[in-house]
Amino acid sequence: MLHGSSSGADEMRRGLFTALFALRDAGEAVEYVRRVRSVPRGTTIDMDRRILRQYISYLEHGDPPPGSLVAVAAHVLSHLTEWQGDSQLPDELGRLDEQLRHR
Numbered sequence: 001m002l003h004g005s006s007s008g009a010d011e012m013r014r015g016l017f018t019a020l021f022a023l024r025d026a027g028e029a030v031e032y033v034r035r036v037r038s039v040p041r042g043t044t045i046d047m048d049r050r051i052l053r054q055y056i057s058y059l060e061h062g063d064p065p066p067g068s069l070v071a072v073a074a075h076v077l078s079h080l081t082e083w084q085g086d087s088q089l090p091d092e093l094g095r096l097d098e099q100l101r102h103r
Contacts, residue, residue: 016047021076026086029079033092037099045100052097059083059090 016036023029039045058080083089 016045017051017076021073021079023079026083026089029083030086030088030092033089033096037092037096041103045103047096047100049097049100052093052100055080056090056093056097059086059093 020029020032023032036045058077062084
C-alpha cells in the first residue's frame with residue numbers, strides 16, 4: 001500500500017487509472033480496458049464510475065465544461081486529447097462502465 005493512502009481500495013482505484021494513462025497509445029488503452037473487463041464476474045473492480053464517465057465524455061465530445069473533470073493531471077488530459085480520434089476506446093470504456101454498474 002502507498003504511504004498516505006486511506007485504503008487498499010483507494011489505491012486500487014488509482015492504480016487502474018494510473019495504469020491506463022501510462023500506456024503509449026489508444027490501441028494499448030483499448031487492450032488494457034478489455035483485460036480489465038475480462039476479470040471474472042465475482043471479482044470486485046473498484047473504479048470510480050463518475051470519473052470513468054467523465055473520461056468517456058471527454059473522448060467523445062472534446063473539451064469539457066470548466067471544472068467538470070475531477071482533479072485530472074495534465075498528463076491524463078494530454079492522453080485523453082491524443083486519444084480522442086479513437087472510436088474503440090470510448091466504446092470499451094462504456095462497456096466497462098456498464099459492467100461495473102451490474103456488479
